[in-house]
Amino acid sequence: MVLVLAMGDMHIPHRAADLPAKFKSMLVPGKIQHILSPGNLCIKEVHDYLKSLCADVHVARGEYDDDPRYPETKLLTIGAFKLGICHGHQVVPWGDLDSLTMLQRQLDVDILITGHTHQFKAYKHEGGVIINPGSATGAYSSITYDVNPSFVLMDIDGLRVVVYVYELVDGEVKVDKIDFKKPHQRT
């Protein structure tokens, strides 16, 4: 039972001041084992905050990130799943699922975490699953209207993943759940 947090596109301090208070109250250290962030944090203080929640933080480079040392893509394995992180501004057209699918096949991962559109998406295709946790602060985006703050918590348990989607709608936190299982390896 591994808990993996995916949140990105905070755009602190440029487009938002801080995470919503309700999110902050829920995020306490000690529960989460890994944090994956597609990028656009943008400053070091946000990275330190994520580190305070969990020691194992992985960040991919977003176009507004201050730190140039974040990689463009990052791959890791948690349990039986291979995960990949990429911000998504490199993939044109932005947010296009087919192109992201191609990226996922290139990286050869089961779950691809991507961002940039500030809109939550969970899309399944033959090669795996694409998850976009949206923007954790609800920051302005030029390609999406009505951005709601959202992030994603994945519970990886054997061959099954339960994805909990936390979204702030009208000031209230709504939690949704998505299940999927790793498909059997086909030759």
Next chain:
Amino acid sequence: MASGKSGGAVGNVKSVPSWLNSPAWSTPRHKGRLFPESPENGIKDKESKLQKKGSDVDKLEEVVEPPSVVVKQEVEGRGSVKTGNVESSAPLRSDSGNTSIFSSGSGGLSSDLYKKSSSLDARVELFMLELSRKRIHIAELQRMSGQGIPDVGSIRSTTWKLLLGYLPRNREDWSAELKKKRSEYAVFREELLVNPSELTRRKEAYEEAMNESGGRGFLPRHHITQDDHPLSLGSTSIWHQYFQDSELTEQIERDVKRTHPDIQFFCGDSEEAHQNQEALRRALFIFAKLNPGIRYVQGMNEVLAPLYFVFKTDPDESYAFHAEADAFFCFVELLSDFRDHFCQQLDNSAVGIRSTISQLNALLKRHDEELWRHLEVTSKVNPQFYAFRWITLLLTQEFNFPDSLRLWDSLLSNPDGPLEILLRVCCAMLLCVRERLLAGDFTTNLKLLQNYPSTDIHHLLRVAEDLRV
């Protein structure tokens, strides 16, 4: 001491006839004498028992009419006597006899080796007899166990279960009762040990459509209640419960890893050792969850360990398999007498640990005023400094493991309850090192009592017995 043979001397001269080793000769009156005139009690002749396996002793026995081994008066009307592993052969020749002597913890070799070895066989047989009855006579079992339970076969394991009331008195009820209890434990394990991911996986109807590997499309979102997610802070949330329990599990884990680091059974590198540790961890966790008032206190692992060890090393496979469940219930039974010692709020109350310690103090004062005065007044050793560990951990930390098993035989078999004899043994411990205590000051006395010197456990128990009012 192979002399003392009558009848025809057969080839192997060193053998000692079994009738000579009969406990009939080893009553206190005849101590030291090889040829008592006649046994005082009536000798029950059990011809059927005399099945020697083709040893030279046979020939002797044909010549002389030997009495049977078991002579205690109370034993009568043997229905189904287990002849099993009890062999009344010459102890010096049977290795099992010798090793059993040492494993039952009887001091060093002394001139009453015969007495011990033969009485070991006799005791084993008595126990087997007693345990094979249709209706167990608890008082009798208690009396016999007070002398020490032989470390042979399943005797100790079964006796402890009977003494703690885990097994009912009627033999025929045993299997039903065991089944019931073990399935109860399995239910506890199911309910209390499963993590929230498992629970959510089981709860929902898992939609197969989702798993079609050919599909493409947005994954459907299911709305869930406020509490059913990992970050929930609600008190009814299973996730929240789980994270709160993680502190408890960590504490138990730490203590279990430190239990008996010198014994391979608990702390080896092998798979069995890990499994044993896991079993201890589970049992303690379940106890803590079922008893929210007292939860887990450091030291409970030490009380559980001997129980689990004895049950797990039971040669009977079916018992060893369920050792965890049996040990759990026996642990609950045992702790019911001592719960209050573990509860911090009750420390100063009439049932708490302080009161028990003062009871010990009063006992010491009654039996040995001089020593009491020296400890209390002169060297100012507060009994809490040493007696706390003695009492709460039931002396498991003061003696080596085999000795503490022997000690627990007496503890569990006391008709007046384990606490009464525990206090007497603690008092006996003080009395046994009396000279050293009287000669010492605060520091030396404290050091001595906190690292109690190794001593003959039988002597200690004898002294404790003498203190019985």
